[in-house]
Amino acid sequence: MDKTVKIALAGEGGQGVQSVAMILTEAAAMEGKEILYIPNFGVEQRGGVSIAFVQIGDKKIGAPKFKTGDIVIALSDRAVRRVNMYAGHETIFIYDAGIEGVEDDLPEVAQRVLAIPALETANKELHPRVFNVLIMGALIGATHVVTLEKAKEAIEKKLGYKFEQNPKLREMNFKALERGYEMVAGTGVA
């Protein structure tokens, strides 16, 4: 990886957007990468769209926010409308296939717009709780900013205390990560 990867991840409060960013950046930190992660915070965050701006690279990161992301992910209709401005000609824009009524809001300029059935898969095959981890898998599938192994280590580090009480959770999280990864890795974007 010779270029800094810029990621904007947006969703509704409670969808776990910031948790994904925390785990992902933790994994990148463990790999010795340079990282800059800034959540949108402030009044908007309360009852608004939650966004994580993450940059991962080998060199010191510059400005905290960016105009155009390499990967922009939106997990709700409001999130699509809030972050479509971060899409440029080289952006891969990913959104959940279950989101309705956003046809006109999808960024036309994006190199690729990808709808993935993340929510449906989480609900039917796994558990709604691991929806965000599935998204993290998709993010890694699209960018390879960290390896799946390191991502698992980071998950273990952050959620290990929960896994001790319920080991099944570990398996479910790892599975979600892999399912998400496959969803995107199979599409030839990365």
Added chain:
Amino acid sequence: MKVLPKIPKSWNLETKPHKFCPGCGHGLILKALGQVIDELGIQDRVVFGCDIGCSLLSWDFFNVDSVQTHHGRTTPVMVGIKRANPELVVVAYMGDGGGYAIGSQHLVNAATRDDKITVLLVNNTNYAMTGGQMAPTTMPGQKTETTPYGRDVSEAGYPMMGPEMVAAISQDGAYVARGSVARFRKLKEYIKKALENQMAMRGFSFVETLSTCPTNWRTNAEQTWAFLEDEMTKQYPPGELKTPTGKEG
């Protein structure tokens, strides 16, 4: 009763005679404080903080470490010192404007937090340094520069009952009293108890003193005394409002 003109050891003689107006009560209060500092033997660990207003004229009054702060801010400066070095005995000296108006949030919160400091507040019913405007303690009907027809309580509000408020919001270990320069021995007793309360780390201590301001009251000696004794003490009854429970010795 005759008070012997004994000059406290903790006074700074180089700045005497002091800078207060003739007939002003500040000198008496500071004399009581000086005697208490001597009696408690704490000249080497008292920090005296004075506010803006006539109280600032006391910045070099004592041979004790002294800090003159900003208007209303003596309480937080003393809180900061005490929190950083609890060995010191801190005295925040201020007027009614500093304590009850511009710095009231500090008084309220230091009292509620039970900071182990002593606040000595001088109530002379007006902003004296600035030329006699209405203060929180101006009496109903009293004429000042900003209530030239007398304080109309329906317009300008009611006098602040400081010690009553502090007694209500402070904790069990607090000491709260209202003294008067007309009763020097009692006043000295209150100030001593307040400092002792701090030294025992029992709680917050607060003494309001009814004082005189003939310059701005535009009164002669007799009228000055009459206003203090007859008018002010009716509105502001002197006495101890709160003594710490669980007293030691």
Added chain:
Amino acid sequence: MGEKPIKGEQKAFMTGNEAVAWAALAAGADIMYGYPITPQNEIMQYWTRLAPKYEKKFLQTEDELSAGFTTVGGVLAGRRAFTATAGPGNVLMQEPMSMAEAMRIPTVVVVQQRGGPSTATVIYSQQEVTLTCFGGNGEGLRVVYSTSSHQELFDYTIKAFNTAWKYRFPTFVLADGYQAKMRESLVLYDPQEKGQKMVPTEAFVGKPGTPGEDRAPAHLRNTYNIEEELMDELAKDIKEYEEMTPEITEYEEFNTQDTDVLIVAHGIVFRSVAMAARELAEEGLKVGYFRPITLRPFPRQELQKAAAKAKQILVVESAYGQLLKMVKDNLYGLDVPIKGYLRPGVGITPEEVVADVRTILGEEE
């Protein structure tokens, strides 16, 4: 003293607020006074979690006036005391800091700028430059370090205690909401282990001995009877401030020999400017940058030197001309034209800077 908080060099990935709390610990700060305000809250939150483990203290005050004046009190008692604030809190903080300035009390304040006034945004701005440098009814005799990364937040918070105690001027670390809230990597260390000595503190009040007998009493005041008395006092402070200036001013520059566009920026905006300038310089364009690290005192001579070799100056900031005004003031007499790319209250990306510089270069052709 308890155990040392940091041993050896530790690579960390954390928020800027957390970095400040660690820096204060590493610097041997004794006590923090503070009042909640976004985006600096986590400095207090981390400090209150860390402090008891190392016998450090904290007081949550009733407002920023109190936070500032209690900090003044803590310093008077001879402790390494500090506070942190932002936005409207910084407005209130100016009153206690003007006392510190007038009495030469070495307070340390960390400011995380937000959009103003009042609530405005709790997020980010560079709108507190004038306030932090010149707030208060005084002459702005204070030191202001503007940081641009977590490493600098850590380094300069430690340094702020030393500058304050060495020169006895209130010292500010000026950052912003982005720096406060973002996470990035830095190296934590114990300054003493690196041979960076901490300037010892000294009590202003409550020193050993009985005042008036064993020693003179401290009579600290900011009341003067006549105008000349104040002027004399200030003249002494101003002289000392000016003597200190060459010893402490800090700046960074790049490609300042013969530039078509010299970009001036501070704080986090500098990061975008540095990226933009390097990108343009790689293309062979004559673009450089000058970054004041100390906004007070300002590196006047150094900027003048760089500006003298520039055809155009571009000031880039997340405010409507606060740095611009300082640049103009410091370049008075030079005839180099000065433009501003002014974006009050919003972040500035490298792309925007590149585009603006290209526009300027295009205009000139």
